[in-house]
Amino acid sequence: MILYHGSSLEIPAPDLTHSRPNVDFGRGFYITPLY
Numbered sequence: 001m002i003l004y005h006g007s008s009l010e011i012p013a014p015d016l017t018h019s020r021p022n023v024d025f026g027r028g029f030y031i032t033p034l035y
Contacts, residue, residue, distance in 0.1 A: 003031040 014029035021027050 003033055
């Protein structure tokens with residue numbers, strides 16, 4: 001399955017320490033199957 005995260009870079013292992021706590025859906029790494 002190919003998933004997209006809003007970047008042209010491949011992210012082999014998401015690092016949640018770079019997440020911001022006060023965004024719309026909270027801290028996390030959001031992906032979608034839609035391009």
